[in-house]
Amino acid sequence: MKRTYVYRSFERFWHWTQAALILFLAVTGFEIHGSFRFFGFDHAVHYHAVAAWSFLVLIVFAIFWHFTTGEWKQYVPTWEHLRAQADYYVFGIFRNAPHPTKKTVLSKLNPLQKLTYAGLKLLVIPGVVVSGLLYMFYRYPQRHEVLGLNVRSLQTIAVLHTAGAFLLVTFLVAHLYLMTTGHTVTSNLKAMITGYEALEPDPPPVRAESPSPSPAGGPVAALDAIAVAD
Amino acid sequence: MRRILLALLALAAVxxxxxxxxxxxxxxxxxxxxxxxxxxxxxxxSVDHTRFAQLKVAFKRPQDVTAACISCHNGRAAEVMKSSHWSWDRTEYVEGKGIRAIGKKNVLNNFCIGVSGSQQTCDKCHIGYGWADASFDLKDPLNVDCLACHDNTSTYVKAAGAAGMPDPSVDLTNVAQHVGRPQRSDCGTCHFFGGGGNNVKHGDLEKALFDPSRDVDVHMASDGVDMQCVDCHTASQHQILGKAYSLSSMNRNRVECESCHGPMPHADDVLNDHTYKVACQTCHIPTYAKVNPTKLSWDWSKAGKLKDGKPYEQKDASGTDVYMSIKGSFVWGKNLEPDYVWFDGTASHYLIGDTFDPTKPLVLNPLDGSYDDPDSKIVPVKIHRANQIYDTRNRYLIQPKLYSSHPGDGGYWGDFSWERAAEEGMKDVGLPYSGHYGFARTEMYWPLNHMIAPKEKAVSCGECHTRQGGRLAKLGGFYMPGRDRSPWVDRFGVGLLALTLVGVAVHGGARFAFRNHGQGEK
Structure with a gap:
């Protein structure tokens, strides 16, 4: 085990800001939804809007970061070891069996994580963002406007937005729990705070032959290595 | 050189x-x-009327005052005679009924029902002198009562049961010398007391507005901007802006908040967005009948009980009439939350002679509008309910003759006979009376426009955007955040969350229980 720099500073900043924003958006959003009273409806609406705009700005930066660093490839779903990873959570974890997949800088996410995060980033968050923007800019049908742009009711938009919110909150709960399933209960948390985590130091033999992977090379380098091995 | 440039730059910055x-x-x-x-x-x-020779006269007859007025203000009486204040009717297009001349003189309400047969008392509030019956000359300018609206002494009053003639106690010369722009005291004399008493009809127009505080009415507040009725109800050639939907049908001549405040007066865009579907009054009139109670229901069928052969009145602890032999029993309310309806600015009307289904409450002035109509907005209303006389065979409302000038003339308030009152009243409106009467439930909708609260007291967001018991709880057809939700999505979402929590608890518990199991290879 070697102390390795896994999460870079922007990644950690993005992760925690996103976490805080999603939590805050959930609290204010479900107050607007009528689930409880906390800030007061009018305050909840304004806070929700401010947090939503902040979230949008963060998303723009995060997308830029993902593409410039090539980190987006970490999230490409794969069937490989998916079953093994699921089996681990259902059986192996109780026998203290080893993790079926190794966490490395080049492959930080296990197959289940890849699938979940890809779904989150491609379906749930875009769904919530788009429905949220439609919600924010919704205008009740009126005359003297382009009639074709009138949306009869807010209902569909609001219901989709709510459904997305439920999925995100559910994700948050599961995510917070699965955080404890690393090498130790707190190792994942510490890694996301400090950026460093103790990982298996030795790269697979094939990787040793490939040019030393730069962080920007990301998983591509690893894929190249596998191709060479074939 | 560089120094000079830097100095110039600094100077420019400063x-x-x-x-x-x-x-x-x-x-x-x-x-x-x-x-x-x-x-x-x-x-x-702009002028001092006390100095005019024409007005330095000991007036005996009010018509002489009118003659003096129009000797200078020529043409004005003709303007007045074109107004609905004078004719008590307007030409209105009533949906489904066509173009009709309707107004106070022929439309039935569910308070004192209608003026026909009772002009002697009702026309106390006509701006003329002596409209007691059909013989009144609506073309004679000398019959115009200038003082009713232009008195600035607040001493001019019309006599009871005198069809609009002034009270003998009025000093006509003094009033004539102190005329001017109409004041709240002029308009209020009639408009605050419609239906036979203070605040009976409107709920938002009552004697408290003679001298209101800021909390009662932010515009008319004596301790505030102290606006007069005519500041909003502006007039040109004696045609005054504004009307009440108890009588009028069309979306025209309305006084609108927006004409001064603009269509989107809030600093906050979210509030401005509300103006597409919510009228200003909805949030800015949180309660009505703030100072004195207004009538909410009126049961004419209880009228006619006598004590020792004489009519009587009964008051509640606060001194409000709850029973009158001549009128029946009433329910009043104070500090009321309005009802809310969709309204596009047009109303229909029950017109005299229309047949109706007496098994259901009859709405005398249904307000049109719905969420799906882009011109409709949510407006606050007072709903007044009544039980009033109708002809059970002909199935139309009866105009009873109420006022009685002498015993035996059929006026209900003297003879207490519904048969006779119906007979005489229907004779007056020219419709047959079958001889059989009953009492039918009716409703009237009164849009609320006055008694605007200070902005700190406007309806707050949470009073409508709430799941339980919000102000708009009964208003359907649209989705409102905070009130509405999809029960399916909520059930699914809460279920998913609950399953996840249970899963996490079970999984975590099992991990804890099996923590020493296996080899612990790592």
Missing amino acids: AGLSFAALRKNEAEPTPLALLKERFAHKVKP
Whole structure:
């Protein structure tokens, strides 16, 4: 085990800001939804809007970061070891069996994580963002406007937005729990705070032959290595 | 050279900054500040009427005052005679009924029902002298009562049961010498007491507005901008803006908040967005009948009980009539939350002679509108319910003759006979009476427009955007955040969350229980 720099500073900043924003958006959003009273409806609406705009700005930066660093490839779903990873959570974890997949800088996410995060980033968050923007800019049908742009009711938009919110909150709960399933209960948390985590130091033999992977090379380098091995 | 350039740059920066700072100080006054300034200038009469020889006369007859007025203000009486204040009707297009001349003189309500047969008392509030019956000359300018609206002494009153003639106690000469722009005391004399008493009809127009505090009415507040009725109900050639949907049908001649405040007066965009579907009054009239109670229901069928052969009245602890032999029993309310309806500015009307289904409450002035109509907005209303006389065979409402000038003339208030009152009243409107009467449930909708609260007291967001018991709980057809939700999505979402929590607890518990199991290879 070697102390390795896994999460870079922007990644950690993005992760925690996103976490805080999603939590805050959930609290204010479900107050607007009528689930409880906390800030007061009018305050909840304004806070929700401010947090939503902040979230949008963060998303723009995060997308830029993902593409410039090539980190987006970490999230490409794969069937490989998916079953093994699921089996681990259902059986192996109780026998203290080893993790079926190794966490490395080049492959930080296990197959289940890849699938979940890809779904989150491609379906749930875009769904919530788009429905949220439609919600924010919704205008009740009126005359003297382009009639074709009138949306009869807010209902569909609001219901989709709510459904997305439920999925995100559910994700948050599961995510917070699965955080404890690393090498130790707190190792994942510490890694996301400090950026460093103790990982298996030795790269697979094939990787040793490939040019030393730069962080920007990301998983591509690893894929190249596998191709060479074939 | 560089030093000079740097110095110039610094100078430019300082100049720019100070210019910006100065500009900030010269900021435009807010639209509201401009309005306050506009209405802070009170209109003063341009002439002193006490000095006119024409008015230095000991007037005996009120018609002589009118003659004196129009000897200078020529043509004005003709204008007045074109107004609905004079004719008590307007030409209105009533949906489904066509173009009809309707107004106070022929439309039935569910308070004192209608003026026909009772003009002797009802026409106390007509701006003329002596409209007691059909013999009144609506073409004679001398019958116009200028003083009813232009008295600035607050001493002019019309006599009871005198069809609009002034009370003998009025000093006509003094009043004639002190005329001017109509004041709240002029309009209020009639408009605050419609239906036979203070605040009976409107709920938002009552004697408290003679001298209201800011909390009662932010515009008319004596301790505020002290606006007069005619500041909003502006007039041109004696045609006054504004009307009540108890009588009128069309979306025209309305007084609108927007004409002073603009269509989107809030600093907050979210509030401005509401103006597409919510009328200003909805949030800015949180309660009505703030000072004195207004009538909510009126049961005519209880009228006619006598004590020792004589009519009587019964008051509740607060001194409000709850029973009158001549009128029946009433329910009053104070500090009321309005009802809310969709309204597009047009109303239909029950017109005299229309047949109806007496098994259901009959709405005398249904307000049109719905969420799906882009012109409709949510407006606050007072709903007045009544049980009133109708012809059970002909299935139409009866106009009873109420006022009685002498015993035996059929007026209900003297003879207490519904048969006779129906007979005489229907004779007056020219419709047959079958001889069989009953009492039917009716409703009237009164849009609320006055008694605007200070902005701190406006309806707050949470009073509508709430799941339980919100102000708009009964208003359907649209999705409102905070009130509405999809029960399916909520059930699914809460279920998913609950399953996840249970899963996490079970999984975590099992991990804890099996923590020493296996080899612990790692």
